[in-house]
Amino acid sequence: MTSSGQLVRAGFVDGTSAAAGIERLGAAARPLTDKLAAAADPDAALEGLLRVVDALDSISDGAGAAMLAELADDEGTAMRLCSVLGASAALTQHLARHPEHWRELTDPTLGSTRAAAYAVREAMLAAVGADPASAVPVAGKPDAEAVDALRVEYRRILLRLAARDLAHHVGVDDAAAEISDLAAATLEAALAVARARVESYDAARLAVIAMGKCGGHELNYVSDVDVIFVHEAADGAEDGAALRAATQLASHLMRICSDHTREGTIWPVDANLRPEGSQGPLTRTLASHQGYYEKWAKTWEFQALLKARPVAGDLALGRAYVEMIEPLVWSAAERDGFVGDVQAMRRRVVDNIPAAEADRQIKLGSGGLRDVEFAVQLLQLVHGRADASLRSGATLSALAALIDGGYVGREDGEKLHEAYSFLRTLEHRVQLHQLRRTHVLPADEASLRRLGRSLGLYSEPAVQLDKQWRYHRREVRRLHEKLFYRPLLGAVAKLPGPEARLSLEAAEARLAALGYADPKAALRHLEVLTSGVSRTSDIQRTLLPVLLEWFADSPDPDAGLFGFRRISESLGRTPWYLTMLRDEGEVAQRLAHVLGTSRYATDLLEREPQGVKMLGESLVPLSAEAALAEMKALTERAETAEAAIVAVRGVRRRELLRIACGDLVAGTDVALVGQGLSRLTDATLQAALDIASYAVRTSRGLESDPARLAVIAMGRYGGFELSYGSDADVMFVFEAVEGAEAQAASSFATAVVAEVRRLLSLPASDPPLEVDPDLRPEGKNGPMVRTVESYAAYYEKWSHVWEFQALLRADPVAGDAGLRARFTELIDPLRFPATGISRDDVVEVRRIKARVDNERLPRGADRQTHLKLGRGGLADVEWTVQLLQMQHAGSVPGLRTPQTLPALSAAAEASLISAEDAETLAEAWRLVSRVRNAVTLVRGKPADQLPRDAQERAAVARVLGYPQGSSDQMVNDYLRTTRRAHAVVERVFWE
Structure with a gap:
């Protein structure tokens, strides 16, 4: 005899009642106890079994005992019957009304064979007295009897x-x-x-x-x-x-x-x-x-x-x-607003769920079955227009087809399949209990215990069920958001049905219609990208119809497609690449815009294809500290100076790409672009200085550096206003450490500077960083590096007003902090004289400006559209601001800055220039700087002339944010802005 305690440990809740019920089973008790204990609700299974026994006995005395004897000898039937009795009170009730139906479960094929649909149909028709062949009623069975028979x-x-x-x-x-x-x-x-x-x-x-x-x-x-x-x-x-x-x-x-x-x-x-x-x-x-x-x-x-x-x-x-x-x-997705309508409908369903049910809704709630179904159906309707393999009515079959076709990633698809199967099974178990239409997970412990055990969770079933339920809901919600709101869907839905999945047969005509200049070459790229039967080719065939449209919206579709091919050849087998483009449509659209607009960014991407990931990240430029920390971490593992500088330049290349992409797709402000490029150069020079110092020290067998060095940024670099094509204008300063000989310190400093320049000029797969020291005292004829005292002596005896003007933009950016501070103390009185510059010096500045304007403008250049030396160009604005600084910085602290725009604002605040004139100059400076950057981004190399080529000019206009076909408007805006600025320069600088 089994005790009540043993029965509780086996899974029964009411051990006393269970023991009494088990005893009623007689000889069948021992073989049936394990089967009952394995049921979802052992107590209910035992109670239901006894009800069926009683029902059989009421029909024929001893029939119940005969059933128990058969069950004791037939393990399969016992397992099936106990499983039903423990999970479904409604089917238990049915068996109590029709106890003879227990024999249905003796069929040994139940475990392996699904009833054919036609056989089920014939059985149902026969039950209501209809001819199974014609489904026509046969006379003889009363209507009420037929209706009841249908239910039974x-x-x-x-x-x-x-x-x-x-x-x-x-x-x-x-x-x-x-x-x-x-x-x-x-x-x-x-x-x-x-x-x-x-x-x-x-x-x-x-x-x-x-x-x-x-x-x-x-x-x-x-x-x-x-x-x-x-x-x-x-x-x-x-x-x-x-x-x-x-x-x-x-x-x-x-x-x-x-x-x-x-x-x-x-x-x-x-x-x-x-x-x-x-x-x-x-x-x-x-x-x-x-x-x-x-x-x-x-x-x-x-x-x-x-x-x-x-x-x-x-x-x-x-x-x-x-x-x-x-x-x-299969053409519904082409309706205006189709994707948005479907998405809005799903949101309305969630919004209308009663608050009391929201967290326990298996079907309609957030992370429920509807999230899976809506996501799958939307993908089907958008992509199924051109891919008949997706046209399945069953969610899991459609999901499998979407995975096979590359529309859904394998990992995402598997997680979605697993979650959907769990939620559907859970929904089935909830409904099976009473055969009632419900989709709400019950909250009571007994129901959760029964449900958990029905799913095979026997250890803490309620706790484990809740854990799995929450996990699958969370996964469904995450994947629903990823798939259902995929930006690519809206773009694909806008394509005509036959064009939603690439067909090479129709591609050439399509390419010509989209505006590709060389459709045959473009077609060759498509053939390379989509040939074969690999998953990569499947995803490419899904992506390319939309990408071709996005490339066509760019200034150079052919270059965009060719760049995409080259990057895909580099990354096509990388697991994340095509998946990211498919699942994160913003990344794909950004990539298409970058490739079709900017040779500069395209070249960087080809050298740094992993940078595609960056298009889904923040495009805000890194700080100098963050970039330098990464560079140092990489150089610590390098064995040679050459290997270390390769790592440094790799970080620089990636960050140049970040800044360029931010400029192209996020509209980063031109001042922030200049600051980002300048800070990146700061970090690069500091890392190069550290590498060079170590290399020279090691090569000379020194235990420590005999000199401290500092790098002084000059020109646009010193003004935090670098453009993509700017050199790094610098000066170098050093001082001997205590106890070191002056000659040894000078020799060491000179060698370090030479090594810095050598390392940064080594051939590599990134844009070069040209370190230009020509603004140093005596120019190319002067020593490459000087002490603070040497600079002081030179400026006291030999310097000219233009050199003091150059110092306006001097900004110590790398090297020893104390040395940098001492250099700043030296030059501040020179560039910001307390009483301003003399009238003769003002005349000299104007004379030099006139000479620069006349002599340095390249032959054949158009003065109206030359970005640097043209009328109202960068030189006009910057010389005007610098003259105001030299005249008034001694008495106006706000003018003591190397940056043009802050100095201009300070001049306006001090009433040295009217607010209107200051705004005019600032607008011109920003526009010309933006155009200069845009030209470099478009052409892949710097230039100081507004492009004459129509395609390049159109691309520059697009980078500046003008709509397609607005090149003339861009030029007119440029000419108007610079003309107004030149008028201010004439008034402020020359008069």
Whole structure:
């Protein structure tokens, strides 16, 4: 005898009652106890088994004991019966009413064989007294008896199906397909009963089209069965008679399934997905359906039709209906706002969930089944227009096709499949208990324990169930957001259906129409990218139709496609590359814009293809400290100076790409671009200085450096105003450390500077950093590096006003902090004289400016459009600001800055220049600086002339934010802005 404590440890909750019940099983107790204990609810399984025994005994004395004896000898049947009794109170009730049905579970094929759909149909028709061959009622069976028989037969087959599901774990998709087949057979049988009620039923051909889950072969245990009715007049029948007969048949069919009788009910049949919903006629002809869908149907109706499937009645008519709607369904994504409509509809569903259910909704809630279904259906409708392999009504089958076709990543697809299967199984178990239509996870401990055990969770089932439920919901929500709101979807949906997936046959004409200058060359690139049957080629065929459109929107589509090919050849087999472009449409669109606009950025991407990842990240320039920290971390692992500088230049190359991409796609302000480039140069020079110092010290066998060095930024670099093509104008200063000989310190400093310049000029796969020291005292003839004292002596004896002007932009940026501070103390009184510069010096500055304007303008250059030396160009604005600084910085602290715009603002605040004139100069400086940067980005190399080439000029206009075809407007704006600035310069600088 088993004790109550042992039974509790085995899984029973009420050990005392369980022990009494087990004792009633007699000789069958020992072999059946383990089977009962393995059930989802052992106590309910035992109670249900005893109810079935009692029911059998009430029919025939001893029948219950005979059943127990058979169960004791048949482990498979015992397992199936106990599984059903422990999971479904409703099926237990059915067995108590029809105890003979327990024998259905003795079928040894239940574990391995799914009942054929036609066999289920024949059984249901036979139960209601209809001819299985014709589905026509056979006289003799009363209507009420047929309706009850329909319910009993439905439960009998459902009992077998539930046993397969619970005991043999057939899989949620197989179980749902079986339930769908049973529903289809039930509809056929109900239609047969309806024919017996409608005298003139043969006046109409009526087809029943399953929608929703039944149409998709994924019905729940208990769910409304969504249908649409379509009819045609039978031969010789009038249209009015056919409509009346079809309407009566459809109405009776719905009542037969949903009415409550002594044998219960089956499920409601819902026809509200029909045209015009509940306000529309219950059934329509094929032509009437077509007219409605072509003129009036809304987006959601086409989404619903995705699962339409003929299941009962005139199947030939049903197939004609599906053939009629198919082209409409698979072109629905081309409707204006289609993707947004579907997304908005999903949000409305979530918003309308009662607050009390929101966190426990398996179907409709955030992270629930609807999130998976909507994401899959949206992908199907957008991509299925051109790829027939995606046109499946079943969610899991469609998801598998999306994975196979490269539309969904394998890892994402597997997680989504796993989560959907778990949620559907959980939903089935919740509904199976009472055979009630519910999608809400119960909150009570007993129900959660039963559900958890039904899913195979026997250790802390309620806790483990809650953990898995929350994990899968979280994954579904994450993947839903990723797939359902994928930016690429909206772009693909806008393409005409045949062009949504690349076909090389039609590609050449398409390329020419999009504006590619060399369609044949572009076609060769496409052939390389899409040839073969690999997953990479599949994803490329999905991406390229949209990318081709985006390239076509850029100034140079051919260059964009060619650049994409080169980068894809570098990264095509890298797991993240195409997945990122497919799943993060903003990255793909940014990449297309960059490749079709900027040779500079394209060259960087080809050298640094991993930089594609950056397009999905922040494009704000790094600080000098962050860049330097990364450079130092990399150089610590380098064995040679050459290897170390390669690592430093690699970081610089990547950050140049970040700044360029931020300029191109995020509209980074031109001042921030200059600051970002300057800070990056600071970090590069500091890292190079450290590497060079170590290399020279090591090569000379020194234990420590005999000199301290500092780097002084000059020119636009000193002003934090570097452009993409700027050299790094610098001066070098050193001082001997205590105890070191002056000659040794000088020799060391000179060698370090030479090594810095050598390392930064080594051939490498990044834009060169030209370190230009020509602004040092005595220019090219002077020593490369001097002490602070040497600089002081030179400036005291020999310097000219232009050198003091150059010092306005001097900014110590690298090297020893103390030495940098001392150099600043030396030059501040020189560049910011307390009493300003003399009138003669002002005349000299103007004379030098006139000479620069006349002599340095390149031959053939257009003075109106030369960016640096043209009228109202950079030199005009900067010389004007610098003259004001030299005249007034001694008394106006705000002018003591190397930066042009802050100095200009300070001059306006001190009323040295009117606010209006200051704004005019600032606007010109910003515009010309932007144009200069844009020219370098477009051409891939620096230039100081507004491009004359029409394509380059158009590209510059696009970089500046002008719409396509606005090159002339850009030029006019440039000329107007610089003309106004030049007028201010004439007034402020020359008068």
